[in-house]
Amino acid sequence: MKHFSLPKNGGLKVEAIPQDILHSFDKIYTEVRTDAYAASREIADFIVANIKEFESSSPSRPFKLGLSTGSSPISLYEELCARFAAGEVSFRNVEVISIDEYYPIAPDAHQSRNRKIHEVFLNNVDVLPENIHIPDGSIPQEKLHRYCADFDKIATGMDLLVIGVGDKGQIGFNEAGSSEFSRTRTLTLPYNSRKRQARNFNGNIADTPKAAITLGVATMKSAKTVALMAWGEDKAEAVYHIVEQECSAEYPASYFQHHDRVRLFVDEPAGELLTRCVAPWLIGPCEWTPKFRRKAVVWLCQKLGKPILKLTQQDYLQNSLDELLDVYGSYDKVNIDTFNELQHTITGWPGGKPGCNDTTRPVASTPYPKKVLIFSPHPDDDVISMGGTFIRLAHQGHDVHVAYETSGDVAVHDDVVIQLMDAAAQLGFGNRVEEVKKLIASKRPGAPEPVELLAIKAGIRRSEARGADRSFGLNDETNVHFLNLPFYESGGISKKPRTQVDVDIIKELMKRLQPDQIYMAGDLADPHGTHRVCTEAALEALDQLREEGASWAKRCTVWLYRGAWMEWDLGSVDMAVPLSPDEVVEKRHAIYHHLSQKDIVPFPGDDPREFWQRAEERTQNTARLYNEVGMAEYQAMEVFLKLY
Numbered sequence: 001m002k003h004f005s006l007p008k009n010g011g012l013k014v015e016a017i018p019q020d021i022l023h024s025f026d027k028i029y030t031e032v033r034t035d036a037y038a039a040s041r042e043i044a045d046f047i048v049a050n051i052k053e054f055e056s057s058s059p060s061r062p063f064k065l066g067l068s069t070g071s072s073p074i075s076l077y078e079e080l081c082a083r084f085a086a087g088e089v090s091f092r093n094v095e096v097i098s099i100d101e102y103y104p105i106a107p108d109a110h111q112s113r114n115r116k117i118h119e120v121f122l123n124n125v126d127v128l129p130e131n132i133h134i135p136d137g138s139i140p141q142e143k144l145h146r147y148c149a150d151f152d153k154i155a156t157g158m159d160l161l162v163i164g165v166g167d168k169g170q171i172g173f174n175e176a177g178s179s180e181f182s183r184t185r186t187l188t189l190p191y192n193s194r195k196r197q198a199r200n201f202n203g204n205i206a207d208t209p210k211a212a213i214t215l216g217v218a219t220m221k222s223a224k225t226v227a228l229m230a231w232g233e234d235k236a237e238a239v240y241h242i243v244e245q246e247c248s249a250e251y252p253a254s255y256f257q258h259h260d261r262v263r264l265f266v267d268e269p270a271g272e273l274l275t276r277c278v279a280p281w282l283i284g285p286c287e288w289t290p291k292f293r294r295k296a297v298v299w300l301c302q303k304l305g306k307p308i309l310k311l312t313q314q315d316y317l318q319n320s321l322d323e324l325l326d327v328y329g330s331y332d333k334v335n336i337d338t339f340n341e342l343q344h345t346i347t348g349w350p351g352g353k354p355g356c357n358d359t360t361r362p363v364a365s366t367p368y369p370k371k372v373l374i375f376s377p378h379p380d381d382d383v384i385s386m387g388g389t390f391i392r393l394a395h396q397g398h399d400v401h402v403a404y405e406t407s408g409d410v411a412v413h414d415d416v417v418i419q420l421m422d423a424a425a426q427l428g429f430g431n432r433v434e435e436v437k438k439l440i441a442s443k444r445p446g447a448p449e450p451v452e453l454l455a456i457k458a459g460i461r462r463s464e465a466r467g468a469d470r471s472f473g474l475n476d477e478t479n480v481h482f483l484n485l486p487f488y489e490s491g492g493i494s495k496k497p498r499t500q501v502d503v504d505i506i507k508e509l510m511k512r513l514q515p516d517q518i519y520m521a522g523d524l525a526d527p528h529g530t531h532r533v534c535t536e537a538a539l540e541a542l543d544q545l546r547e548e549g550a551s552w553a554k555r556c557t558v559w560l561y562r563g564a565w566m567e568w569d570l571g572s573v574d575m576a577v578p579l580s581p582d583e584v585v586e587k588r589h590a591i592y593h594h595l596s597q598k599d600i601v602p603f604p605g606d607d608p609r610e611f612w613q614r615a616e617e618r619t620q621n622t623a624r625l626y627n628e629v630g631m632a633e634y635q636a637m638e639v640f641l642k643l644y
Contacts, residue, residue, distance in 0.1 A: 002536065002539070002540050002543065003035055003037050003536060004035075004532065004535055004536045004539055005034050005035050005268065006268070006522075006572075006641070007643065007644075009289050009291040009292055009572070010286060010287045010288055010289035010291065010292025010293075010295075011280055011286060011287060011292060012276060012280035012283060012284060012285075012286055012287075013284065013285045013286060013287055016284065016285055017283065017284040017285070021283060021284060022276065022283065022284070024283065025243075025244050025274070025275040025276065025283070026243055026244070027242075027243060027244060027245075027246075027247075027254075027257045028228070028242060028243050028254075028256055028257055028262055028263075028264050029262065029263050029264070030239075030243050030263070030264040030265075030266060030271070030274065031263060031264070031265050031266070032266055032267075032268060032271040032274065032276065032277065033265065033266070033267055033268070034267065034268060035231075035267045035268070036075050036231040036232075036267045037075050037079075038267075039229065039231070039265040039266065039267055040075040040076040040078075040079050040229075041079055042265060043076050043079075043162065043227055043229060043265055044076060044079040044080050044083060046227055046263075047065070047080065047160065047162065047227075048080075048083065048088065048089045050063070050159065050160050050225065051063050051065075051089060051091075051094060052089075054159060055093060059093075061095075062093050062094055062095035062131055063093060063094045063095065063159050063160075064095045064097060064157065064158040064159045064160075065094050065095065065096055065097065065158065065159065065160050065161075065162070066096075066097045066098075066099060066155065066158040066160065066161035066162065066163065066215075066220070066223060067096055067097070067098055067099070067117065067121070067162055067163075068098070068099050068100070068162070068163040068164050068172065069098065069099075069100075069113045069116045069117050069120075070164050070166075071164075071231075072164025072165070072229050072230065072231055073120075073162070073164055073229065074120060075231075076162070076229070077120045077121040078120075080121065080125070081121065081124040081125060084124070084125045084126065085124075090126055091125045091126050091127045092126045092127070092128060094127060094131065095131040095132075095133070096122065096127050096131060096132050096133065097133045097154065097155050097158060098113060098114070098117050098132075098133065098134040098135065099135075099155075099161075099163060099171075099172045099214065099215045099220070100113060100135060100172040100173050100212055100213060100214040100215065101113045101114060101134060101135035101136070101137045101212065101213050101214075102137050102197075102209040102211075102212050103137045103139075103144075103186055103209055103211040103212050103213050104137055104138060104141075104209060104211075105137035105138070105209055106137070106138055107134075107136065107137065107138060109137075109445075109446055110445075110446030110447055110492075111200045111201055111445070111446040112137060113134065113135075113137075114134045114136075114137070117134065133151070133154050133155070135151060135184075135213040135214075136213075137209075137213065144186050144213075148183075148184045148185050148186060148213065149183075149184070151184050151213075152183050152184035152215070152216070152219055155184060155215050155219050155222075156219055156222045157222050157223070157224070158222070158223040158224070159223070159224050159225065160223065160224070160225045160226075160227065161220055161223035161225070161226045161227070162226075162227045162229070163220065163226070163227075163228055163229070164228075164229050164230065165228050165229065165230040165235065165238060165239070165242065165253045165264075166235075166238070166253075167196075167234045167235045167238055168238060168251070169238040169241060169242055169250070169251030169252055169253045169254065170193075170252055170253070171217070171220060171228075171252050171253045172214040172215055172220070173187060173189065173193070173212040173213075173214035174214060174216065174217050174220075174252045175189075175190060175193055175252070176249065176250050176251070176252065177249050177250075178216075178217055178249065178252045179216075179217065179218075179249070180217050180218065180221075180249075180255045180258070181216075181217070181218050182216030182217050182218055182219075183215075183216040183218055183219050184213070184214070184215050184216055184219050185213070185214065185216060186211055186212065186213050187211060187212060187214065188210060188211050189208075189209070189210060189211060189212055194208045194209075194210065197209075200446075201445055201446060202410070202443070202445070202446070202449070202492065204445070207445040207446075217252060217255050221255065221256065221258070221259055224261065225261045225262075226256060226259055226261065226262040226263075227262075227263055227264075227265065228253060228256065228262065228263070228264040228265070229264070229265045229266070230264065230265075230266045230267075230270045231266070231267045231269070231270055232267070232269050232270055232529075233269035233270065233272060233523075233566055234565075235266075235270045236269065236270055236271070236272045236273045237273060238251055238253070239264070239266055239270050239271060239273065239274065240273035240274060241254060242254045242256075242257075242264070243264065243274060244274065244275060278299065279296075279299055279320075281296060281320050281321055281323060281324070282320050285323060286323065288323070288324060288327040288328065290337075290341060291571065291572065292571075293324060293327075293328060293334065293337075293338060294338050294341055294342060294570075294571050295569070295571030295572070296321055296324055296571075297311070297334065297335070297338040298338075298342075298569070298570045298571045298629060299571070300315060300316070300319055300321065301628070301629045301630075302625075302628075302629075303319065304319075305628075307628065307629050307630030308335050308338055308339045308342070308629050308630045309335050309336070309339055309630055310630075311331065311335055312331065313325070313330075313331040315331075316331050316334075339630060340360075342570065342573075342626075342629065342631065343631060344360045344361070344362070345362055345573050345574060345575055345576045345639075346576045346578060346626070346631065346632075346637075347361055347362055347363065347575060347576070347577065348392065348577065348578060349361070349363065349392070349396065350363060350389045350392050350393055350575065350577050350640075351363060351368070351369070351370045351372060351392075351393050351396055351398040351517065352364050352365045352366070352368060352370065353365055354366075354368040362574055362575040362642070363517075363557075363575065367516060368397075368398075369396075369397045369398045369399055370398045370399070370515075370516040370517055371398070371399045371401070371513060371514065371515045371516050371517075372393050372398050372399065372400045372401065372515060372516065372517045372518075372519070373401050373402075373403060373509075373510070373513055373515035373517070373518045373519070374386070374390060374400065374401070374402045374403070374518075374519045374520075375402075375403050375405060375518065375519065375520040375521070375534065375535075375538050376402060376403065376404050376405065376465075376521075377405050377406060377521050377530050377531045377534040377535075378404070378405075378406060378408040378411065378461075378530065379404045379406075379407075379408045379461040379462065379464060379465040379594070380408070380461075380464070380465065380468070380591065380594040380597055380611065381521060381531070381563065382402050382404075382468075383468050383587060383590040383591050383593075383594075384563070384591055384611050384612075384614075384615050385521065385561045385562060385563055385615070385638075386519060386561040386638050386640075387586075387587035387590050387591065387615070387638075388577060388579035388583045388584065388586075388587045388619070388636065388638050389519075389561075389577045389638050389640075390402075390472060390587075390590075391472055391583055391586055391587065391590075392577060392583075394472045394473050394474060395472075395473070399479075400472075400474060400479060401479045401480070401481065401513055401515070402465075402469060402474070402479070402480055402481070403481040403482075403483055403506075403509055404462075404465055404480075404481070404482050404483065405483050405485050405488075405506075405534040405537070405538075406483075406484065406485055406488035406530060406534065407454075407457075407458035407461060407462075407482070407484050407488065407489065408458070408461045409449075409454045409455075409457040409458040409461065409489075410449065410454070410457070410491070410492065411461075411596075411597065412457035412460055412461060412596045413596065414440045416460065416595070416596045417436055417440070417453070417456055417457060417460065418433065418436060418437060418440070420460060421433045421436045421456075436453070436456065439452055439453045440453065446492070447491075447492070448490060448491025448492050449491050449492070451491070454489075454491060457596075458484070460596050461594075461596065462482055464593050464594045464595060464596060464597075465480065465482075465593075465594075466480055467593040468590040468591070468593040468594065471586070471589060471590050471593065472586075472590065481509055483505050483506065483509065485502045485505060485506075485534070485537065486499070486501055486502060486505075487499065487502050487533060487537075488530065495530065495533070498533050498536065498537055502537045503537050503540050503541045503544065504541075506537055506538050506541040507541040507544060507545060510541055510542065510545060510553070511545065511550070514550075514552040514553075515552075515556055516552075516555070516556060516557070517556065517557055517559065518538070518542070518556055518557070518558045518559070519558075519559045519560075519561055519640070520534070520535050520538050520539075520558065520559075520560060520561070521534065521535050521560070521561060521562075521563065522535065522560030522561060522562055522568075522641060522643075523535075523562060523563045523566065531563065535560075539558070539643075542556070542558070557642060557644065558642070558643040558644055559574075559575065559640040559641070559642055559643070560640060560641045560642075560643055561638070561640055562618075562639075565614065565618075567618050567621070567622055567639065568639050568640070568641050570625055570626070570629065570639075572641055573639045573640070573641065574640060574641055574642035575639065575640045575642065576622070576626065576637050576638070576639045576640075577637065577638045577639070577640075578623070578632075578634040578635070578636070578637050579619065579634070579635055579636040579637065579638065580635060581635045583636075584616060584619070584635055584636050587612075587615070588612045588616065591611055591612040591615065592612065594611070597611060598610060616636065619636035619637055619638055620635070620636045622636070622637045622638070622639055623635060623636050623637040
């Protein structure tokens, strides 16, 4: 299956730069790769090479390999399993040490790290059972201290440690404030950590263990060689602090700045705040495309607090942008050209303005009306992420369809189900309250939810989505589609692999509608997350239709929106849709229709705000950024990147 990455538009000429200069800002040597899969292949090369080099020395003991669990290493484990199956590597002389485990928890519990690493890796290779060391979350409390001390002896001096970095810079369960000299121990998990981990326990923090066993930072640093990894834009800030800022207990992974043999592998979204990505002209020569020029000019505006048309030649020269002037001419020409280019991204007609000259507009005026297909990974991403544009498209007469790719069933709290069942009973539509209460009581922590309960939750989310769509004037019988992609329907947080079956469902809808425009999520936070999987499935469906010769598919344009947390930077925006105060309110009211996601969202992350609050702050901030570089002042703006 194909994997999605953003198109390149200029940037650092890496091949022309010596490695020491390329990494001149790194306090930890960092490799930035296109995506997690490309990086995982390189880490797999690194692991295999280390194992073979060790074996060539005729050792008297196994190679000691430290590994982590979580979402980061999944693509790496898939790669290692494939190489083992192909006969490229054996793990028979490898001793595997897993770095952490919840406490208390049974080794065979659904959420245990023990079970996870066996399922995704150990059961698929030839590691000998006696060479597997995983912290035991069932050890009696009175024996924990001695157990941790003994485990620390096993883990000390690993030949290679491969570990994922958390979105707060944590390593294992070593959270902010952990000591650089800490050893293997049990620790109490702080509330925010338990809230993050609750995703693995059906969103129920009450079922989430209050403690964990983890290798300490000093134990990890005792490894001869270390490979760190971080994927997704939600880890970008942590990566920036770990790689380019001073070592700090606030970001425990930064302690590896004090290790002699460490490399960090990141994908482009995780590395997006590094100097080589934010301001590569500070490092070396660049390829200067018009969009990359805009990125540099916007960066300069934001650094100096100036609008585009007030930038001076001295501003460019003093900030290492003399190469830009060499390519594009005088500074005032660069200013005017960039100003016009950015201004031309703004349109109140996301479907194209009929009967007008569209030479400088982001969307063609014909055909009109357009057939528009909005893909929404969950049943509320459409209104949260692009509700204002959705309103414009519908109100301007386009044939707008929305496709909800997953049911979103696991994101409905049990209390909401009982309340709605009770409402139905009070209205005389049948009393199923006790039946539903029994279903809820039958749930087991970590196990998939009962199918009957998930069906009710999916129905709740469908009804909410229909209500939001009707508020925009859509016919919820003909223009609203629920795809229920199979990869999502695991009954829990961990999803099934994406397959051609998912792609075929999307292809069938596309073939039937033959849209002129497609909107889809461009979130890149988690390579295995729902948004990304949905987008990759939709893009693969469109690619296959193009390869099969569908002429409409070759003409169709694809626009990427962002979620409630992230936004495209001004340098990459292809279309910006301004929203009036009334449209902001109309969008908010559409979000209100998703009552099951209000106040008690099972998986809110670290942001306590409701979705409408996050969405409004994001779009208002985008409007402010446009205004600060010299554009007109709007109430709010939704922005999009054109994929093709």
